[in-house]
Every structure is written in structure tokens, then in C-alpha cells.
Amino acid sequence: MLRTARLLTGNHHDAEDLVQSALVKAYVKWERVRRADEPDAYVWRIMINANTDRVRLLRVREWLTTRVPECPVPDRADDIAERGALTEALSRLPARQRAVIVLRYLEDRSESEVADILGTHVGTVRSHAARALYRLREQPGVLAEWAGLPDAARTGVGPRPEEARS
Known part of the structure; x- marks a missing residue:
């Protein structure tokens, strides 16, 4: 937890x-x-x-914010920088979309488990995930670090959430 x-x-x-x-x-x-x-x-x-x-x-x-406005200093440790980028990318998502991404991909739960936890339907989980992945794709390099995501999500190509429905 x-x-x-x-x-x-x-x-x-x-x-x-x-x-x-x-x-x-x-x-x-x-x-x-x-x-x-x-x-x-x-x-x-x-x-x-x-x-x-x-x-x-x-x-x-x-x-x-993760940055101090007076003196921004980049973090030298690669793993901390990647975690920071992931945290920053997740912080830009709405709370429900963030919860779906964290539970679905980072906690490796099924869509039905996520739907049960959030008290919603599987279709809602799918649409939140699609919209969140689209927003994350717009941030270069963020999704490439996540293992287990679909190839289209990792490369940043693929349909927009509205196009995925057709």
C-alpha cells in the first residue's frame, strides 16, 4: 500500500x-x-x-512542485531521476486516471481488479487508462521507462483515445 x-x-x-x-x-x-x-x-x-x-x-x-524556483539542480542519480520523471508525469494526471495507471500498470492488477477497487466498470477503467496513456505519450521519454506497457504506449505511437474506440 x-x-x-x-x-x-x-x-x-x-x-x-x-x-x-x-x-x-x-x-x-x-x-x-x-x-x-x-x-x-x-x-x-x-x-x-x-x-x-x-x-x-x-x-x-x-x-x-518538485523544483525549487531559486536554484534548480538536476538530480545526478539515474534511478532517482527516472522516478522523479514518473512521479511528475503522474502528478499531471487527474486523480482517477492516476489511480487507474498506478493500479493497472505499476501494481500489475487486472482491469477487473482495478474496477472492483475503484467501484466502477471495466469499461470506465479502460477509458481512463486510454486517456491517461495518451496524455503520458505527449511527454517524451516517460513511458519508455515502464516495463510491461504495450509497445504502442512505449514508443509513443498509437491512436488517440477517441480513435481507439472505432
Whole structure:
């Protein structure tokens, strides 16, 4: 959960807070969680909803950035730079699309699992994924680092989400 929360929030400390608040909410509603068909998906959905609420609050109060305006210094470590690029690219996506990409491709969950966690239909997951991948394709070099994505997504070619439906 912490790894997913880190990808959703873009910050390790916020990720820890997100996981903690999700687990607290699950504990408070434990009887309801225990009776659910998929308790794991129920807790994941609590975390996704808590992140969505957090993002709504942040839009009003503060603007987060990975760069300090006074003295931008590029990170020298390749793995940290790639992770930073991925985090920055994910931060540009709407919360629902980000959740679909993180759960579907980075957590390697099936479309039906993602739909269960988010409480939506498989078609909605597919459309969110298509739109998010299209937006990520517009950012050069970001998708090339992700293993497991379709070749069209990695190369940055392929139909727009509207064209994919036909």
C-alpha cells in the first residue's frame, strides 16, 4: 500500500500519511470491511478515496512542485531521476486516471481488479487508462521507462483515445 500511495501522492511523507489514514478509516469501519466480498479491495478503495479528498484540499491551499524556483539542480542519480520523471508525469494526471495507471500498470492488477477497487466498470477503467496513456505519450521519454506497457504506449505511437474506440 505504501508503494502505491507513494506513486499516488508523489511524496513519501504524504504517502505514509495516506496509508495511515486509510488504515484508520478501515479500522473504524472494520465490521463493514470484514463483511465485504473483497475486504482487500475495500481498503484499497478507502485509500484511493482518501487520496482524492487530499488532492481536492491541496488544490485550494497549496501548489506542490518538485523544483525549487531559486536554484534548480538536476538530480545526478539515474534511478532517482527516472522516478522523479514518473512521479511528475503522474502528478499531471487527474486523480482517477492516476489511480487507474498506478493500479493497472505499476501494481500489475487486472482491469477487473482495478474496477472492483475503484467501484466502477471495466469499461470506465479502460477509458481512463486510454486517456491517461495518451496524455503520458505527449511527454517524451516517460513511458519508455515502464516495463510491461504495450509497445504502442512505449514508443509513443498509437491512436488517440477517441480513435481507439472505432
